[in-house]
Amino acid sequence: MQYIVFTDLDGTLVDHDTYSYEAAMPAIDMLKxxxxxxxxxxxxTRAEIEVYVDELNTGHPFIxxxxxxxxxxxxxFDVDYVSSRSTEKYDIIELGTDYSLLRNVLLNIAASEDLSVTGFGDMTDVEVSKDTGLDLDSACLAKQREYDEAFKLDGDEKDAETLISKIQANGLNYTRGGRYWHIIGENDKGKAVNILTQIYRKQYGDIKTVGLGDSLNDYxxxxxxxxxxxxxxxxxxHDPKIMDAKVNKVEGIGPVGWNMAISELLM
Structure with a gap:
């Protein structure tokens, strides 16, 4: 039986404030x-994830x-699968909506409903760096979006309800993460994990999948x-919005909890 580990990054594998994954290194080494x-x-974004792929020398698919x-x-993989397109490095299975369409819808909603919305596309690299705590190079990578616009809403819960209603009326979806909202298409993490799991199952046969997250958009x-x-x-x-009893709650913050969960699983 082969384990496959799927993990969120911000606030999960990497620290919410420092973006460090050092506390999880013992378990990462164990996986290797x-x-x-x-x-x-x-x-x-792809560009951001590639930094972690290179630093941790993983070489596995990513979402x-x-x-x-x-x-x-x-x-x-040795097995066949259907991809949307290929680049020099990857076969890509695209599930999301084009970034420019998402941006246009978000801007139109904000203007028509008089909502104070600020997306990454509205911000300079320096502004993203200041707002996120990322260094300038990382902020530049965070702005290289393809299927998702990250944004902040400066408003109350009534404004949030209006925004959600209008996003859904446009046939799109949203998530509320640890730092930002995201406007997305029909995609979500679960759909992508399901597709990749099926390919892994064709490759390995008997597999068991593991998932680690910290917030509702990981659910x-x-x-x-x-x-x-x-x-x-x-x-x-723990995120109070996740009440599913089947989800194992780890007593550890971010990468500390991540390290505990994986270490105990593999002991």
Whole structure:
């Protein structure tokens, strides 16, 4: 039986404030030693994820922008699968909506409903850096969006309800993550994980999937894996919006909880 580990990044594998994954390194090394794929499934862009792929030398497929696309390195699988397009490095399975369409819809909603919405597309690299705490190079990578617009809403819950209603009326969807809202198409993390899981199953046969996240936008992923874990958020509490008893709640913040969950699983 082969484990496949799917994980969120911000607030889960990497610290919410420092963006460090050092606390999770013992478990990451354990996965490498046992030959267990570590698949990033995050709201981050392809360009951002590639930094972690290179730093951690994983070389596995990854899922960008809340399930917007699955990036599979060439010759990674021996089995056949259908992709949307290929680049020099990847076969890409696209599930999301084009970024420019998402931006246009969001801007139109904000203007027509008089909502104070600020998207990454409205911000400079310096502004994104200041707002997120990312260094300038990382902020530049965060703006290279393809299937998802990250944004902030400056308003009350009534404004939030109006925004949600208008996004859905346009045939689109949204998530509310640890830092930002995201406007997306029909994609979500769970749909992408399901597709990639089926390819892994064709490759390995008997597999067991593991998922780790920290917030509500991870729940679609946590619902479809065999073993779901919810780590504590940076405030030391679990996301109260995830009440599913099947989700294992880990007593550890971000990468600390991540390390505990994986270490205990593999012991």
């Amino acid at each position: 030693e046992k030959g267990i794929p570590l698949v990033f499934c995050t709201s981050k 960008s922008e809340n399930g917007g696309a699955i990036f599979i390195p060439h010759d990674y 679609p992923m946590l619902k479809v894996v065999d073993i779901p874990y919810l780590v504590q958020k940076h405030n030391g509490k």
